[in-house]
Amino acid sequence: xxxxxxxxxxxxxxxxxxxxxxxxxxxxxxxxxxxxxxxxxxxxxxxxxxxxxxxxxxxxxxxxxxxxxxxxxxxxxxxxxxxxxxxxxxxxxxxxxxxxxxxxxxxxxxxxxxxxxxxxxxxxxxxxxxxxxxxxxxxxxxxxxxxxxxxxxxxxxxxxxxxxxxxxxxxxxxxxxxxxxxxxxxxxxxxxxxxxxxxxxxxxxxxxxxxxxxxxxxxxxxxxxxxxxxxxxxxxxxxxxxxxxxxxxxxxxxxxxxxxxxxxxxxxxxxxxxxxxxxxxxxxxxxxxxxxxxxxxxxxxxxxxxxxxxxxxxxxxxxxxxxxxxxxxxxxxxxxxxxxxxxxxxxxxxxxxxxxxxxxxxxxxxxxxxxxxxxxxxxxxxxxxxxxxxxxxxxxxxxxxxxxxxxxxxxxxxxxxxxxxx
Numbered sequence: 001x002x003x004x005x006x007x008x009x010x011x012x013x014x015x016x017x018x019x020x021x022x023x024x025x026x027x028x029x030x031x032x033x034x035x036x037x038x039x040x041x042x043x044x045x046x047x048x049x050x051x052x053x054x055x056x057x058x059x060x061x062x063x064x065x066x067x068x069x070x071x072x073x074x075x076x077x078x079x080x081x082x083x084x085x086x087x088x089x090x091x092x093x094x095x096x097x098x099x100x101x102x103x104x105x106x107x108x109x110x111x112x113x114x115x116x117x118x119x120x121x122x123x124x125x126x127x128x129x130x131x132x133x134x135x136x137x138x139x140x141x142x143x144x145x146x147x148x149x150x151x152x153x154x155x156x157x158x159x160x161x162x163x164x165x166x167x168x169x170x171x172x173x174x175x176x177x178x179x180x181x182x183x184x185x186x187x188x189x190x191x192x193x194x195x196x197x198x199x200x201x202x203x204x205x206x207x208x209x210x211x212x213x214x215x216x217x218x219x220x221x222x223x224x225x226x227x228x229x230x231x232x233x234x235x236x237x238x239x240x241x242x243x244x245x246x247x248x249x250x251x252x253x254x255x256x257x258x259x260x261x262x263x264x265x266x267x268x269x270x271x272x273x274x275x276x277x278x279x280x281x282x283x284x285x286x287x288x289x290x291x292x293x294x295x296x297x298x299x300x301x302x303x304x305x306x307x308x309x310x311x312x313x314x315x316x317x318x319x320x321x322x323x324x325x326x327x328x329x330x331x332x333x334x335x336x337x338x339x340x341x342x343x344x345x346x347x348x349x350x351x352x353x354x355x356x357x358x359x360x361x362x363x364x365x366x367x368x369x370x371x372x373x374x375x376x377x378x379x380x381x382x383x384x385x386x387x388x389x390x391x392x393x394x395x396x397x398x399x400x401x402x403x404x405x406x407x408x409x410x411x412x413x414x415x416x417x418x419x420x421x422x
Contacts, residue, residue: 001137003332006409009130014402016129020044021122021398022095028084028111028118030104031149032159034060037082037121041146044125048132050144058163059153062146064128065173068138068416076412077143077175077358079351080117080124081150087114090392105154114394116183119367119401121146124180127408140416141173150350152204152311160311161353170358178360179326179411180351181404185377185386186366188400191330191407192342193363195323199316200276201283202348203309205251207232207294211303213260213267222265226258228301229269235293236273242289248278249286250346276346280315316352318361326361329414333406343375347389365407367400 029037038060045053045064052065060082086109089096097112113119128144149159164170182199186192209229214222236251243249253273260266275290277283291307298305331339342364351362369383379385387393413419 001134001413003410005134006130006413007406009133010402010406010409013126013130013405017122017126017401017405018398020125021118021401024118024121025113026095026097028097028099028113030086030101030109030111031083031151032059032153032157033101033104034082034148038062038146038148041082041121041125045128045144048129050128050132054169057169058148058167059159060148061164061169063169064144066128066132066135066142066144068140068142069136070139072139072416073176074140074416074418075143075173075175076140076415077145077178077354077360078124078127078408078412079145079147079178079180079354080120081147082117082121083149083151084111084117085114085151085390086110087112087390087392089114091395112392114391115151115389116367116394116396117150119183119396119404120180123401123404123408126405127412130409131412138413138416142412142416143173143175145178145354155204155206155310161350165353165357175354175358175360177415178351178354178358179362179408181363181365181407182349183365183367183396183404184389185368185370186342186364187370187372188366188368188397189334189338189403190366191334191339191363192366193318193323193327193339193361194342194344195318195320197278197315197317197344198362198364199344199349199352200248200278200346201280201315202274202276202313203283203287204311205253205271205273205275205290206308206310207271208306209269209271209294209298209303210306211265211267214265216263216265219265223302224265225267225269225303226260226265228298228303228305229256229271231297232271232294232305235297236290239286239289239293242285243282247282248344248346249282250276251286251290252276275309276348278315278344278346313348313350314352314356316349316355316362318363322359322361326411329410329419330407333410334403365400365404367396369397
């Protein structure tokens with residue numbers, strides 16, 4: 001089987017890939033609630049004739065197993081994440097999501113694929129269907145991994161990549177490589193990679209500031225937790241000063257909960273956010289600093305602060321060994337001029353749990369109307385422009401998904417046939 005045949009099969013599958021993506025886009029589900037998505041994926045894998053379709057892994061995880069007809073020990077895993085976000089979509093597409101989850105903790109929430117996981121799932125699912133057509137001429141085994149809860153499960157629940165690994169999802173057979181790509185605002189068709197930390201280490205932050213409830217007209221009889229909470233948010237923005245200027249770190253407080261009312265000073269304010277560090281070594285420094293800021297600001301106002309760090313995720317690290325093995329394949333597929341070394345970003349992805357365990361790589365893939373402007377991105381005139389992941393207007397050019405499919409197919413094929421391996 002040669003590259004031209006894989007490309008021809010990919011081209012024939014592109015229309016179906018787009019239709020699959022639009023179906024998933026119109027029916028998004030939040031983390032640990034991917035019931036319909038998992039059932040859809042599993043049914044398609046079974047229809048494609050895979051040897052095994054494993055479901056219910058760490059919640060709603062699905063793994064398809066395709067054993068090649070030529071034998072061999074290599075196991076190439078292609079990974080996709082399935083969950084969506086609590087974001088109200090504003091793209092205006094006729095397949096835009098109107099979904100609302102009324103039962104999710106803290107909800108109800110509008111739900112949309114504002115991060116592109118619908119594209120990842122559709123691409124890997126289509127790759128499974130294509131490779132199933134040529135299984136008799138494949139060595140080794142291909143795994144198609146559909147992961148729930150990449151965006152993080154609700155606090156108090158387990159989920160995501162670590163939960164799949166702990167559940168024994170890869171015990172038999174164990175991958176010899178895990179590969180995937182994340183769509184984003186790079187120019188259409190550009191593959192971005194970095195040797196080292198491409199995506200950041202992350203943890204969920206919860207800070208509970210506790211005072212003493214009182215009527216709004218008599219604040220001196222209570223302890224207002226709101227001023228120390230505000231001081232903590234302001235102070236956290238200065239934490240970058242505690243690491244060298246060459247380090248990339250951030251603390252983002254994205255959600256504030258209180259139990260007060262317009263005429264009641266409540267007892268408690270809870271801050272939710274994340275810490276992101278490209279270098280895992282900076283995480284302890286940032287956590288220690290944020291804890292000091294929270295506890296001392298609270299004490300200055302007569303309140304207390306309880307700081308918790310939850311759902312830790314290691315950075316996505318692409319080793320030189322693996323990138324040198326995979327880059328020739330990717331450059332052959334899309335052309336060397338479209339494979340670009342990029343700076344690391346402070347987004348996170350728990351695929352790092354898989355690549356740390358088994359090797360492989362996780363890259364960025366451009367699917368928007370943008371262009372490089374020095375070290376930054378700029379909109380292309382006449383296009384939709386630059387819209388970041390997690391924004392209500394996040395979009396993907398579906399034409400770019402064809403090359404994403406081709407890359408997945410060729411990486412899996414080349415690894416299984418020993419053309420791409422460290």
